[in-house]
Amino acid sequence: MPYSGALRIALVAPPLERVPPRAYGGTERIVHELVLxxxxxxxxVTLFAxxxxxxxxxxxxxxxxxEAxxxxxxxxxxxxYFYxxxxxxxxxxxxxxxxxxxxxxxxIxxxxxxxxxxxxxxxxRIDFPFAGRLFEDAPRGLVAISRAQAHLCPEVPWEAVVHNGLNLADAPFERRAGEELCFVGRIAPEKGVVDAxxxxxxxxxKLRIAAKIGPRPDERAYYENVFMPALKAAGSNVExxxxxxxxxRDRLFAESAASLMPGSWPEPFGLVAIESLACGTPVIARxxxxxxxxxxxxxxxxxxxxSQAMAFSVGRLDRLDRQAIRASVLERFSAERMTNDYLAVYRAMLDHMGRGVEPRLAASAARDRWAAASATDGPESEARQPALRTINAPIEAAASRRPD
Amino acid sequence: MPYSGALRIALVAPPLERVPPRAYGGTERIVHELVLxxxxxxxxVTLFAxxxxxxxxxxxxxxxxxEAxxxxxxxxxxxxYFYxxxxxxxxxxxxxxxxxxxxxxxxIxxxxxxxxxxxxxxxxRIDFPFAGRLFEDAPRGLVAISRAQAHLCPEVPWEAVVHNGLNLADAPFERRAGEELCFVGRIAPEKGVVDAxxxxxxxxxKLRIAAKIGPRPDERAYYENVFMPALKAAGSNVExxxxxxxxxRDRLFAESAASLMPGSWPEPFGLVAIESLACGTPVIARxxxxxxxxxxxxxxxxxxxxSQAMAFSVGRLDRLDRQAIRASVLERFSAERMTNDYLAVYRAMLDHMGRGVEPRLAASAARDRWAAASATDGPESEARQPALRTINAPIEAAASRRPD
Structure with a gap:
């Protein structure tokens, strides 16, 4: 039977940032949009966060x-904390x-x-050495946030690809932006700020950089040994x-001719890109x-x-229609569209599997054994030993040294 | 009914070191002794490792x-890898x-x-901020390796305390050891090598130190900034x-008047201590x-x-009987004794719970729902969509923009 009514949905966020996050935290932002x-x-909606x-x-x-x-x-x-x-x-x-x-x-x-x-x-990102093992005999319901991410592990029976969406309607807009470029993100090797x-x-x-300094030791080292020298060498052309x-951040986007995303890594989605586009600001990306x-x-x-190809494209920015850019991204990457997509996934899962499913592990054994197990003392039985008594028992047992 | 026959036992080791470990790895050593x-x-015995x-x-x-x-x-x-x-x-x-x-x-x-x-x-060690949450509604079968460890979380319904055991029978023995002291362990703040x-x-x-340099950045810093200056200041008295x-390591123990364990932390057990005692070498410990x-x-x-109290006790080492020390530790901390203790725990668990148990989570719901779920398509049904088809579907659905 199709499920068309209201659903009881648990949304489960990581314990790392609050929902919504105060600053960085892409996952928690997406969870927040879904909650709303x-x-x-x-x-x-029940939110675990x-x-x-x-x-x-x-x-x-x-x-x-x-606290996050x-x-x-x-x-x-x-x-x-994940356990x-x-x-x-x-x-x-x-x-x-x-x-x-x-x-x-x-x-998983x-x-x-x-x-x-x-x-x-x-x-x-999912291209880790352990991915094969964890995706083995994969459960249903796995969703990627881009086809590129999904295709890193093509053997996974992805339930769907659902692009992220945000509520972008309030982003500022300037029909005539300045000549400057901008970079928004994190000072980390994979984000390509030095390429920018x-x-x-x-x-x-000119280039303006709005970026958090990555907190990891390797990111710190990159900041000091790679980014700062490049910034210094660029002089007054880079701020x-x-x-x-x-x-x-949104003001910076709106005032810029384009934002640069030269990062050379398999970015699973790229929230910065849709934030820039929402301000009408084109993105030049790898x-x-x-x-x-x-x-x-x-x-x-x-x-x-x-970098050369990206610099070349800067000369073609005038051909782009900032208003059309903004209108399209609000249509394609809204929180509403994302929620529609997830509801379609929810309903497909429920129609196919029913509201109750057999857990893939554990339950089949439990089913077979239930009759026997329930006839004897369960784990909650009052025959359970009090803690202190239980602690000492095996010590005494060891002392009496029963033969095995 | 009591379980007295041969048991089918899964021993599950962490993926960090092989079983047995080539060098450090206390957990994996204990698992190895149990396997044997x-x-x-x-x-x-089935070993997951x-x-x-x-x-x-x-x-x-x-x-x-x-590989480990x-x-x-x-x-x-x-x-x-733990997942x-x-x-x-x-x-x-x-x-x-x-x-x-x-x-x-x-x-857990x-x-x-x-x-x-x-x-x-x-x-x-178990005294972490998250311990309370993970021990909440604790399952049966939790075993501590010392009463001290168990009492860090006294609200946990410990099934037993089982002290570690090793096969120590081959440890070397010298009735008359030298005058020197030794320290065996790791160069890390909590191990107290500077106190030694x-x-x-x-x-x-004189003191001889056999120790691995801890690999963590804080341990590295301790090695360079605290240990090395102390070693230098001690001159030829410390090697x-x-x-x-x-x-x-065992030769070093056997030749030493005593080994020092001045570490100021809640060491859950202390394998170094039983290794030293097995050589007949007394331990002076915090x-x-x-x-x-x-x-x-x-x-x-x-x-x-x-340190002063430990140094004072060095003067009383002559009163101790190295042969009696060795005999006692071989009795009290053998792999055989440990295995006896664990078998008692295994049998108590099985007698009380039966071989099949209801998983505390997941299974009761599965039980209620089984009849319904099994009547419809299960997750393994051939109605499952092929991967590529499934990937694209929601994207197309988003494009057609169904109202919700």
């Missing part, structure tokens, strides 16, 4: 940690029609053991603004990752393969 | 990774009477979803041997962690609270 849209449409997150207007927030980890300066191994997030979700799995997890790899584990259908959106400086130099344009908030799916080459900007 | 002893006693591990003589090795991660220089986030280890175990859970995991925190997750009883031995130098100075004895193999459970104060060595 699904809630607005009358679905019953850090306790300082924004609760759904008509739903419930389940705190997986008191990263803003508190947490830099250790976060995996125990407890999975347990939190499993404890309440019965309360939902489906679970939409945004945890990447731990979500959740999907294998959950009695409720699980949709897993992968937000990060080179593009600006070759094109004879480094540091990290800026959303408002200043032909890599999800960017060719966002940018219509020659319409929304230009795709190119190196 | 359980196999020798006729149990059917890195593919370069030693297979059980009469059992099976299931490779969770091709740490010796290959892996220093990244290992959690995905896949859990999936590997769950895939075969039906084949075992019980699962004995040595994964620490991920094992396994215990919550496994249809086969899970014993979890915690090998590391101070103890030797106060006691007027640094670097990392040594098991044979040289009264911390599991050491008071290993060392009979005034018999196997001395427990003390600071």
């Amino acid at each position: 849209e699904l809630d607005r449409r009358g679905h019953n 850090s306790g300082d997150s924004e609760p759904p207007a008509n739903g419930q927030l389940i705190a997986t940690v008191g 980890l990263r803003p508190t300066g947490f830099g250790g191994d976060a995996s125990p 407890s997030t999975i347990l939190d979700v499993l404890h309440r799995a019965d309360e939902f029609d489906l679970i939409h997890a945004h945890l990447d790899w731990p979500g 584990l959740l999907a294998h053991v959950s009695p409720t259908p699980v949709i897993n959106t992968f937000h990060g 400086i080179e593009v600006a130099r070759l094109a004879g344009r 480094f603004l540091g990290e800026v908030g959303p408002h200043d 032909r890599a990752g999800g960017l060719p799916e966002i940018l219509r080459d020659g319409v929304d900007g230009f795709l190119a393969d190196d | 002893e359980l196999d020798r006693r006729g149990h059917n 890195s593919g370069d591990s030693e297979p059980p003589a009469n059992g099976q090795l299931i490779a969770t990774v091709g 991660l740490r010796p290959t220089g892996f220093g990244g986030d290992a959690s995905p 896949s280890t859990i999936l590997d175990v769950l895939h075969r859970a039906d084949e075992f009477d019980l699962i004995h995991a040595h994964l620490d925190w991920p094992g 997750l396994l215990a919550h979803v496994s249809p086969t009883p899970v014993i979890n031995t915690f090998h590391g 130098i101070e103890v030797a100075r106060l006691a007027g004895r 640094f041997l670097g990392e040594v193999g098991p044979h040289d 009264r911390a962690g599991g050491l008071p459970e290993i060392l009979r104060d005034g018999v196997d060595g001395f427990l003390a609270d600071d």
